[in-house]
Amino acid sequence: MDVVDRGNSGLSFEMLDPAPVGVAVTRGPGHRLIYSNVVYRSLVSDPGGGVSVEEAFSESVLPHYLPLFDQVHATGEPVISTAEPAVPIRGRRDLGERFFTFSLSRVVFGPGDHGVLVVVMDVTEQTTAARRMTANAEERHRILRRYESLMRVSADIFWVTSREGYVSEPSPSWERVTGQQWENYRGQGWLGAVHPEDRPATVESWSRAVAQATEMWEHVYRLRTVDGGYRHFQLRAVPICVDGQVVEWVGTSTDVEQQWQEQRRQRLLDRAAAVTTQLHSLEEMLGALADVIVPELGDGCGVYLVTDLTDERHGGAPFVIERLATAARPGLRRLPPYSEEQLPAGNAFVKAVRRRRPLLKRFPAGSPPPAIVPTGTLPWLTANDANSVLVLPVVVDGAVPAVVCVVTCGDRSPISQADISLLNRMFDHAHDALSRAIRFQRAQQIALALQYSLLAEPPRLPGLQIVARYRASPAAAEVGGDWYDSFVLPDGVPVLVIGDVAGHDLSAAVAMSQLRNMLRALAMDRCEPPGEILTRLNIAMESLSDDVTATCVYARVEASDGGYRLRYAAAGHPPPLLVTAEGRGRFLEGAVSPLLGLPHHGTRVSQVEPLPPGSTLLLYTDGLVERPGEHLDRGLERLRSLAESVADEPADRFCDTVVSGLPTSGLDDIAVIALRLPRP
Known part of the structure; x- marks a missing residue:
């Protein structure tokens, strides 16, 4: 940059006075300050007059940036520095942390006579805001990393969704537990691993949480695991907000199968004890217990009264059973509560009663073996795709007055040994009430035998x-x-x-x-x-x-x-x-x-x-x-x-x-x- 000499008054820099940025000019290798505009003086000197611009420049600014001034004066290559912290100036009162962006470029006064043009802009506000945003982003990232690490310790699955509730990031833990790949569970594909009976309630609950930006969403569903079975998982999710707006959701899924089973076991035992305490007749008690069993443990249930008669009316058949109660889950037709059948001695139902031990049969859906249940029940099993049948003799006071038949159907997991243990505990808890009802029922059986004769x-x-x-x-x-x-x-x-x-x-x-x-x-x-x-x-x-x-x-x-x-x-x-x-x-x-x-x-x-x-x-x-x-x-x-x-x-x-x-x-x-x- 060339400048013109205007006589003894020095160079003409008045044209720079209105500039909205600070401008100063030095001359010679000693960098003597020969010009500064109003903005520059307000940035460098003390507004109260305690420190002049010449003093501030020569005692604080120039020594701090002297290598840069020398470089520009000697080479003519400009230097630009962005968001540079302010240099402390002696005698100037503290105005807080400030930041400047400045440029140094060479000016030419004549042959061999050079100087440096300084342009300064106060960027304190912009720099502070940018640093604040950067700090917030780093803090959020650090918190998320910490939260993710914590969740990996305390949860089985960690997942992230978009603000609309669609899975937006791959989750290695989800893939490990469910066996689903990213292309299968992204978006809403994860619902394919949720038990069909639990999907409607899960979709409704999650949609409501996303729409209302719920502070904490919690839900329990059954999830198909990599081995093909279903386990209960506790879901928790929280919205991540920026400036009051949800930007994504972070959630966990924790396996609570054991806890859920314990809670269900206690709940069923309490219900069984309650219904048998409130009722008096054996028929009412067994019917109420059937309603406790379905749909918690099975899709269908029949309760049979065992009558071991050999009189003429029953043609010498060793076993006559009367169905006293039935139960079926919603969507399945319920068999009539009452029926009467004769069973041959070789029937599996009869053998289970004779041995006083439960009999569990699992089979392909809709293909039950013919001798496992009374003949009148067999068409119901076939029509409803039954896949397992449990024949459970009810032992009370050393006798078997009744038999409970529990059935699972369709995609439901067959009856397990844990279910059998729970059923036995239910009837053990109800033993005293059943014993009282059976004493009355035995008197009825005697009268009934006489009546049948x-x-x-x-x-x-x-x-x-x-x-x-x-x-x-x-x-x-x-x-x-x-x-x-x-x-x-x-x-x-x-x-x-x-x-x-x-x-x-x-x-x-x-x-x-x-x-x-x-x-x-x-x-x-x-x-x-x-x-x-x-x-x-x-x-x-x-x-x-x-x-x-x-x-x-x-x-x-x-x-x-x-x-x-x-x-x-x-x-x-x-x-x-x-x-x-x-x-x-x-x-x-x-x-x-x-x-x-x-x-x-x-x-x-x-x-x-x-x-x-x-x-x-x-x-x-x-x-x-x-x-x-x-x-x-x-x-x-x-x-x-x-x-x-x-x-x-x-x-x-x-x-x-x-x-x-x-x-x-x-x-x-x-x-x-x-x-x-x-x-x-």
Whole structure:
């Protein structure tokens, strides 16, 4: 840079006075200050006049930067320094830490006469802000590194997502635990490793946390691990914010399977103890325990009462079981609570009871072995892709009064040894309550055995199917007066009978037995219309105690024009129900006469009704439809509606559903007998 000499007054630098930056000029190798503008003087000298610009320059600034001045003066190469800290100036009061950016360049006054042009800018504010941002970034990075190191010690998985909640960085720990690769779990791909049943709740919870920028998000889900099984993980995530805005999420996933199992174990034990303490009957207790087991330990559960009978009614079969309760997880059809089956001695179910040890079978989904469960349950296992079955005998006071059957289905892990141990502990905790209920139940079993001895097994007829069920009142330990009967007359016509002797004690059972035998004898003696048979039975009852009364329906199933018709009579009994194969039901309300045991003059009437192909005729006692304080018509309508809904079910399942699917008082016995006609 060349400058012009303007006489004795020196060089003309006034043109630099308005510059918004500090400007100074030196001359000669000694760097004598010959010019400074207002801005430069304000930056270097003391505004209060304590230190002049010449003094500050010669005593503080120049000595500090002398090598740079010499270099520029000698070579002519400019020097630029950015954000240089201010040089302390003697006598100047402390104005805090300041930073300057300056440049030094050579100026030419004449041949061999050189100087240095100094341009200075105060960048304290910009430098301080930049340093603050750098410090904040370094602090954040250090905190994140420290947090990540801590998480690697305390958590199994460490992960980072974008502000929108999508996985944005690879996680070696996630890959190690789940076996998923980065291209599979990035974004929302990680959901593929979450248990299908837990995905909806996880997505909903995480989406809500991201939308609301929750301070701390916590959630538990099941995660598929590298070995293919599922384990429970505790998720925690926090938002990382800059200037009040979320920029990303940092989270951990910690394996809490053992802790979760312990908590579940205690929760189930507490629930099992609570339900058995509050209930009294064995049926109620076992039903409540089934609801505790499902869905926590299985997808389905059946509870069976074991009756070891060898009487004539059961054809000498070594085992008769009655299903008392069922449970199924949401989405699976629940089997009727009540059913009755006979099991051969070689059945695995029977062997488990005999040995008093649990039996666990695992198998391909939907392919259960045929002898592991009662026959009526096998189609349910196949239809719902069952993959394991546990038959667990319930041992109480040295006996096996009941058996619990637990099933897992579909993708659910089969029942484990830990589950079996937990189930055993549940029933051990409930032992005292079950023992009290079983003492009452044993008295019922004795009464039930007596009752069964008075009832006949329905005959097996070509083309016709007859099924009967008897269910004792859970509230009484005595035999009752309900009965059913079915036999074939000398003329080849099948007969169905249902009746109910008033009372619920031993005398009622004795009267029932006498009445049943008398009716059989009268029917076999003469093949008369049903009304006339009931007329003669009413006369014969005079030989019994005066206070014996009973209701009865007597029905003949007669062949007619390639089909069948029903000829029947009813004495004070609820009307028979006829349900067509198409599911339309109606009550047969003709041929009605008063109770048996009351004076009645004249012959009781009979009625004839056609029986459509595939239809079902149901005879039943009043315990099925009567409830205290309710009109009988409501109970009858419930029965008709339920029977119509299961008209296409097999006859045995039809009866099981009818017996267990209606709200009853529980104060009376229930007897039913059903006739299923052949389809065309």
